[in-house]
Amino acid sequence: MNPSFRTSQHPTWHRVRKIRGTSDKVLEIGTGTGYSTSLMCQRLGQEAITSIEYDQEVAVRARKAIAEAGYAPTLVVGDGLLDYDENAEYDQLIATCSVRTIPPSWMWQVRVGGTITTPMWGWMGGVAFAHLTLTEDGTASGRFLKDALYFMTARSHLPPSRPPMVSDIGEARPSRIDPSILSDETALWVAQLAVPRAQHSWREDTTFLVDVSTGSRANTRPDPAGGWTVYQHGPIKLWDEVEEAILTWQGAGCPHQSGFGLTVTRREQRVWLGGPGGPSWNLPA
Template sequence: MTTDQAQLHQQLIDRMMIGGSLRTEPWRKAAAAVPRHEFLRGGFFRRAVGSDFTAWEAVRRDAPGWLEGCYTDESLVTQIAGTIVPDDIRGRITREPTSSSTLPSLVLRMLEDLHVEDGHKVLEVGTGTGYSTALLCARLGEENITSIEYDAEVAARARKALGRVQTFPTLVTGDGLLGHGADAPYDRVITTCGVRTVPQAWIDQTRPGGLILVTVGGWLGSSELARLTVHGDGTASGPLLGGGVNFMLARPHTPPPLGLLPDLEDGTERETTLGADVLNNWTTRFIAQLAVPGAQRLTLERDGRTEDVLVNVDTGSWAAVCQEGGGRWHVRQGGPEPLWDRVEERFGQWRHAGAPALEGLTVRVGPEGQTISW
């Protein structure tokens, strides 16, 4: 370990302690024991400057700034479009990221929020680069950690990185939404991907009284961290923790392609007191998402005006909301489900309850499904 690397590592730890994400001595020791750069030797992508699109440029291990980048408190994209890694790219790429190394302060905040105790068995869903896996092993011992990764290539790179730091937990390649029953029951489950609904398998594989820490979100792009306590009747419940935590959705939970849009003129129009600006705020977008969990959003410029459109691909329902002259909002809807009516109804309930913060919401999950309520 070079002096420069050691200094960068210590500076990152100091920043996390000052920022409050790294709060206890056992996790400080774990963070000090795991060098993040070992999990980024394949390089990472950074946003390209001066592009009209969200473009990415590769930063390889031999590039200036690579080591410093490894110890920034930032999420670093490590894979794009499902298969592309930094060594594959010369120039820029504008495809969507599919794997990343989460910013360390969020990783440590989540590990602190997991409330582990010595000897606990943990299932980690989403190995990613292996950095958080190594932290869990440093804190609890590799014999107590099972980590599952959906992408075989990502899993192989994580296995190599963990080997470089002489850490050998149980690593599984497969669908993390199914958990890993062979090592159950677990005391804790932690996920580094987002889900729309918490899988029953995680509850079934966690002992009563155990905790599941998971990011719950949806297709409108708002999500929150939830800490669920597992009960003896096969259910789990707990609060949202707040903070606007956002992870890539587990691949089986990603939205379907929009395909051909419906005819946005063929619908029923009316005035609405609820403007599309509610979709621009993290909290109110989360509330809207609860009302229309199957909807996706896009913004269109048509006839000199901006329309925010919600589309449910499965049902064919849609709603287009725009602001007319005088600042009045209008909505036009079509399909079997009036999407904006659903959003208005849920907002009315939320406001009647005093518009509670997301930290005031409770997630309940069981064999009959998932609810989020205040």
């Protein structure tokens, strides 16, 4: 084995260590450099590993690097968000790209009792690391992990182009929260749950949100008299939704993402706080 693959410091190694047993079949979404692919080959055996890479040039380089490390797993050039059933059912699906929602095809390719482990990233830049187990009724559920781990986002999950941010349009009122709270990683992720189609930016002391699909906008800035003023325009009151989510999270003690979980069914993908019966938000279809 190439010595460069022996280190336990690389973040992907912590995912590899979660795999139980040497007979597990793993589908990796995103071969990348081939580093984590080689780690899994060394741990589980090359016959157990199938890895899919979207970019053909990246796949060629990865194949060469993996071969130089002494391994020959199943390597595929294609879209890992779609079906690849050749070696299914898989015991583990591990994504080395970030996704906005769980692709339905992943649910079909993992056996009952198998797991899906993936970083999740949204259009406001909030991230969480999901670890789900597939159940007999075809659903998957689990908690987000404590690891602060994410990768390049799958191309089809990237946001649309964002229009210029415009200030002070629409109805004005006092804000119930300090917009600077969105500089906290977990708070940003919670806000994103409330308005998953919105994009977020700052300009000097003003916080902007815009939902391209509906034309809804909001901006929040300090009020000279104290506090903050929010302006909202469009069919969705974006800041109203953000406030409610942040206040709910604060009321629960401001837990990390690992205090939340995700349940995926054929009809919806629902993030819940505390337990499946707690406050929840649906991810976009």
